[in-house]
Amino acid sequence: MKLTHFDEKGNARMVDVAEKDVTERRAVARGCIKMSQQAYAAVIEGRVAKGDVLTVATTAGIMAAKKTWELIPMCHLLPLAGLSVDWMLDDIHCIITCICTAKSSGKTGVEMEALTGASVALLTVYDMCKAMDKFMEIGEIHLEEKEGGKSGHVIFREKESHQ
DSSP states (O other): OOOTTBOTTSOBOOOOOTTSOOEEEEEEEEEEEEOOHHHHHHHHHTOOTTOOHHHHHHHHHHHHHHTHHHHSTTOOOOOEEEEEEEEEEETTTTEEEEEEEEEEEESSOOHHHHHHHHHHHHHHHHHHHTTTOTTOEEEEEEEEEEESSTTOOEEOOGGGTTO
């Protein structure tokens, strides 16, 4: 497998996408945060002193995805057509799952934007709730699905993911 972020001399470089076709791109990333019952209830009931946790975290995730090219050294600046951050709640296990979807028409994918958005949204939840629970766990951040480009439509499958 050729490493595309290095030239023939081993120097770091940004991948040249000039010759690639413009296609519709979409990527979905997912991750979760597990917290205490007290912190979870405060988030759900809107009792966190710092404000509406999921609204603030949604905004943070969108802002971060838009700045991915500034955070990840070899990422391209992309004209993002759409970004969304959605949440799933697991009341039994006190887990909040974040799903970040990024869309663009371009020559390179939006996987890093979706992953960055989900990561920062979850970090924001942590930041807003850390006074109530210092031992929250953020995890399972992964690309769930991508569309567009040479590889087409790819869906994450648990059993195939690490083979």
